[in-house]
Amino acid sequence: xxxxxxxxxxxPMFDVxxxxxxxxxxxxxxxxxxxxxxxSTRKDVEDAREKLAKAIDCLPSEVIFTGxxxxxxxxxxxxxYWHSGKKVIVVSSIEHHAVLDPAHWLVDxxxxxxxxxxxxxxxxxxxxxLRKLVAERGPEIAVISVMHSNNETGVIQPVGEIVEIxxxxxxxxxxxQSFSKVPLSYKELGLFAMTISAHKVGGPLGIGALILxxxxxxxxxxxxxxxxxxxxxxxxxxxxxxxxxAAVEAHLYDSxxxxxxxxxxxxxxxxxxxxxxxxxxxxxxxPGISNITFPGTQSDSLLLLMDSEKVSCSTGAACxxxxxxxxxxLMAMGLSDVVAxxxxxxxxxxxxxxxxVDYTLSVLPRVIERGLAAHAVGxx
Amino acid sequence: MKxxxxxxxxxxxxxxxxxxxxxxxxxxxxxxxxSSNPQKYRSGxxxxxxxxxxxxxxxxxxxxxxxxxxxxxxxxxxxGVVENFMSEYAAGRTPNxxxxxxxxxxxxxxxxxxxxxxxxxxxxxHYARTQETPExxxxxRAVDPLKDQSYVLAVLNREQINGAIFPLGDTxxxxxxxxxxxxxxxxxxxxxxxDICFVPSGDNAGWLRDRLGSEVGPIVDQDxxxxxxxxxxxxxxxxxxxxxxxxxxxADGSPRFVLKIEPVTNTVVVGARxxxxxxxxRGEKPIFCGPEVAAVPTRGFVQVxxxxxxxxxxxxxxxxxLVAELDKxxxxxxxxxxMVIYDGDRVVGSATICETA
Numbered sequence: 001x002x003x004x005x006x007x008x009x010x011x012p013m014f015d016v017x018x019x020x021x022x023x024x025x026x027x028x029x030x031x032x033x034x035x036x037x038x039x040s041t042r043k044d045v046e047d048a049r050e051k052l053a054k055a056i057d058c059l060p061s062e063v064i065f066t067g068x069x070x071x072x073x074x075x076x077x078x079x080x081y082w083h084s085g086k087k088v089i090v091v092s093s094i095e096h097h098a099v100l101d102p103a104h105w106l107v108d109x110x111x112x113x114x115x116x117x118x119x120x121x122x123x124x125x126x127x128x129x130l131r132k133l134v135a136e137r138g139p140e141i142a143v144i145s146v147m148h149s150n151n152e153t154g155v156i157q158p159v160g161e162i163v164e165i166x167x168x169x170x171x172x173x174x175x176x177q178s179f180s181k182v183p184l185s186y187k188e189l190g191l192f193a194m195t196i197s198a199h200k201v202g203g204p205l206g207i208g209a210l211i212l213x214x215x216x217x218x219x220x221x222x223x224x225x226x227x228x229x230x231x232x233x234x235x236x237x238x239x240x241x242x243x244x245x246a247a248v249e250a251h252l253y254d255s256x257x258x259x260x261x262x263x264x265x266x267x268x269x270x271x272x273x274x275x276x277x278x279x280x281x282x283x284x285x286x287p288g289i290s291n292i293t294f295p296g297t298q299s300d301s302l303l304l305l306m307d308s309e310k311v312s313c314s315t316g317a318a319c320x321x322x323x324x325x326x327x328x329x330l331m332a333m334g335l336s337d338v339v340a341x342x343x344x345x346x347x348x349x350x351x352x353x354x355x356x357v358d359y360t361l362s363v364l365p366r367v368i369e370r371g372l373a374a375h376a377v378g379x380x
Numbered sequence: 381m382k383x384x385x386x387x388x389x390x391x392x393x394x395x396x397x398x399x400x401x402x403x404x405x406x407x408x409x410x411x412x413x414x415s416s417n418p419q420k421y422r423s424g425x426x427x428x429x430x431x432x433x434x435x436x437x438x439x440x441x442x443x444x445x446x447x448x449x450x451x452x453x454x455x456x457x458x459x460g461v462v463e464n465f466m467s468e469y470a471a472g473r474t475p476n477x478x479x480x481x482x483x484x485x486x487x488x489x490x491x492x493x494x495x496x497x498x499x500x501x502x503x504x505x506h507y508a509r510t511q512e513t514p515e516x517x518x519x520x521r522a523v524d525p526l527k528d529q530s531y532v533l534a535v536l537n538r539e540q541i542n543g544a545i546f547p548l549g550d551t552x553x554x555x556x557x558x559x560x561x562x563x564x565x566x567x568x569x570x571x572x573x574x575d576i577c578f579v580p581s582g583d584n585a586g587w588l589r590d591r592l593g594s595e596v597g598p599i600v601d602q603d604x605x606x607x608x609x610x611x612x613x614x615x616x617x618x619x620x621x622x623x624x625x626x627x628x629x630x631a632d633g634s635p636r637f638v639l640k641i642e643p644v645t646n647t648v649v650v651g652a653r654x655x656x657x658x659x660x661x662r663g664e665k666p667i668f669c670g671p672e673v674a675a676v677p678t679r680g681f682v683q684v685x686x687x688x689x690x691x692x693x694x695x696x697x698x699x700x701x702l703v704a705e706l707d708k709x710x711x712x713x714x715x716x717x718x719m720v721i722y723d724g725d726r727v728v729g730s731a732t733i734c735e736t737a
Binding site: 300301303304305307308324370371373374376377378 | 408447449450451452456489492493495496497498
C-alpha cells in the first residue's frame with residue numbers, strides 16, 4: 001500500500017470541488033464581460049465569494065482572489081507597508097517563506113526595518129516581546145504579520161491577543177494551514193488582513209485569497225484590469241474560484257477524527273522510538289500535523305527511506321536547489337541545526353485512515369535503523 | 381540489486397541510470413549538491429552542480445521513471461576536495477580534484493551512505509569497465525579512448541570497485557548521445573563538462589589568487605639568480621612557458637620553462653626545456669584497484685594526466701611508495717599529480733607523485 005502523510009503540503013481535491021470545477025471549465029464567459037455569458041460566469045464567482053465569506057466570517061467584498069497564498073501574503077505585506085508610509089515590519093520568526101521573503105525584500109529594496117518576534121520552545125510567539133515592542137515603537141510599525149498556525153509544527157499562535165496588543169497597527173495573519181481545520185473567524189479575531197489558499201482545504205492548486213478590510217486601498221502588485229478591488233488584476237479564475245468555494249462549503253474535514261489518527265500515530269512512534277521528540281506537543285496544535293525529531297538521523301535520508309516504503313512525508317523546508325536545510329521554525333524554537341535536520345513532518349488529512357497509521361508505524365523501525373546507520377557513516 | 385544512480389544532470393549519468401534500470405536493478409536517482417551556494421545556470425561547459433543541472437537530472441530521472449532526490453554533500457565536498465585543492469597548490473603541488481571527488485565523495489561518502497541505507501552500490505556515467513575475474517572484480521579502460529575515465533577512477537580500492545557500476549564503458553560517446561536521444565532524454569545534446577566544476581570561470585589561477593592571496597616572489601634560474609617576479613607561486617605549473625614575464629634573455633635565446641615551485645620560499649624556478657625531463661617518479665599513498673603491486677619490478681604503463689599517454693615503464697613498490705621508471709623521458713611532471721599504473725587496459729592502481737627524477 002502507499003500512504004500519503006503530507007496533507008499540509010497539499011491534500012486531495014474533494015470530489016465536489018472537482019465536479020464544480022469541471023462544470024465551470026465547460027462554461028464560456030469572462031466574468032468581467034457584460035453580455036449573457038459573462039454575467040453568468042460572474043454570478044458563479046460572486047456566489048463562490050459569498051460562500052467563502054460566510055466560512056471566513058468576513059464581508060464578501062473583503063475577499064480578494066489571488067493566484068496563491070504566496071501572492072496574497074506578498075500583496076498584504078508589501079501593500080500594507082507601502083500604504084502605511086511607516087518603516088517597521090514585525091513578523092514572527094516562524095513565518096512561512098511567503099511572509100518572510102517579501103519582508104526581507106522590503107528591507108533590501110525599500111528601506112524597511114524588519115523585527116522578528118521570537119517564539120518559545122513550545123513554538124508559540126512571545127507576546128511579552130510584542131507588548132514591549134509596541135509600547136516602545138508602536139507608531140513606527142507598518143504591519144504585524146503572524147500566522148494562525150505554523151505549517152511545520154502545527155502550533156497555533158495567539159493571534160487574538162496579538163491583535164489586541166497591536167491596537168491600531170494593522171495585523172495580517174497567514175491562515176493557510178488553519179482555515180477550514182480549526183475554528184477561525186476573521187471578524188472575531190479583529191484582523192486587518194488574512195491569507196487563505198484552496199489546495200490546503202480540498203480545492204484546486206493555483207487559487208488563494210487575501211481577505212482585506214473593506215475600504216482599505218493598498219497598492220497592487222499586479223496592475224491591469226483592476227478586477228479585484230483594483231488591488232489585484234487578472235481575469236478571474238472562475239473554475240478554480242468555484243471549486244474553492246465548493247470544497248469549503250462541503251467541509252469534509254473531520255478535525256476530531258484527524259486529531260485521533262495523529263495522536264495514535266504519535267503514541268505509536270514514541271512507543272517504537274522512545275527517544276523521538278514531538279515538537280510543539282505541549283502547545284495547542286492543528287489536528288493533522290506532527291513534527292518529530294529522530295535523534296541521530298538526517299531527515300533527507302529518512303524521507304528517501306520512507307518514500308521507498310511508500311510513505312510520503314516531508315522534511316519541512318527545502319531551498320530552490322532542493323537541498324534540505326535546517327528548519328528555521330525548529331531553530332527558532334531553540335533546536336540546534338543538527339537536531340532540526342533530524343526531523344520529519346507527517347501531516348494527516350481528510351482521507352487519512354487508521355490503516356495509514358498502522359502501516360507507517362510498521363515500517364518506521366527499519367527506516368529509523370537505516371537512517372541511524374546512514375548518518376553514522378557520514379560522521380565517521 | 382538496489383542501487384543509487386549518481387546523476388549530475390549530464391547525458392552520461394542519465395544514460396547510465398537508464399541502462400541500470402534495464403539491467404534489472406532497482407534504481408534511485410540522486411543528484412549531489414556539492415556547492416552550498418549553487419549558481420543558477422551553467423556557464424558554458426563548466427560547472428556541474430548548478431540549479432539548472434539539478435533540474436536536468438530530475439527531468440532525466442522522470443523520463444527514466446525512477447525516484448529522484450538531492451543529497452547535500454556540500455560540506456563533504458568542501459572538506460574533501462576544495463580544501464585539498466587549495467592546500468595542495470599552497471604546498472606547490474598540482475592536484476587533480478576529480479580524483480579526490482571520486483575517492484572522497486562519489487565512491488566514499490555516497491557509497492557508504494547508500495550501503496547504510498540498504499543499497500548495494502552506486503552507478504555512475506564514468507567511461508570505464510569492470511571485469512569479474514577469479515581474483516575479484518577489476519577496473520579497465522573504456523572502449524572509447526577519447527572518453528576513457530579510468531585515470532580518475534584509479535583512486536578506488538577493491539571494495540569501492542565492488543560497489544560501483546559503470547554501464548558506459550563499452551560504448552563510444554557518440555553512441556551514448558544517440559541512445560540518449562532515442563530514450564527521449566532532453567540532455568542528449570548537452571555539452572560535456574570540462575575543467576574544474578567549482579571554478580566556474582575556468583580561471584584556476586584567478587580562483588586560487590582570490591583564496592590564497594597573491595604574494596609577490598622571485599623567479600630564479602637554476603643557479604638561484606633572480607631574473608623576474610611572480611604574483612603567487614601556485615598560479616604556475618611545471619612545464620609552463622608562457623606568461624612568465626621574464627625580461628632577461630637566456631644566453632642562446634632559448635625559452636625558459638617552469639621547473640619547480642617552492643612554496644616555502646615562494647620561489648618559482650625556471651630553466652631549459654631539457655631540464656624538465658623526468659625518467660622516474662615516486663608516488664605516496666598508493667591505492668590498488670586489484671591485486672597489490674609487489675617489490676618485484678614489473679613491466680606496464682604509467683599515465684600521469686587524465687587524458688595523457690600511457691607511457692612504457694617498469695613499476696614496483698619500494699618502502700611503501702609506488703615507483704615507476706620510464707623507458708623514455710617525460711617533459712614536465714608536477715608533484716601532486718596522480719600516477720596511474722596500467723597492465724594493458726587494466727588499472728593496477730595509483731599514487732600521488734611526491735618525487736621525480
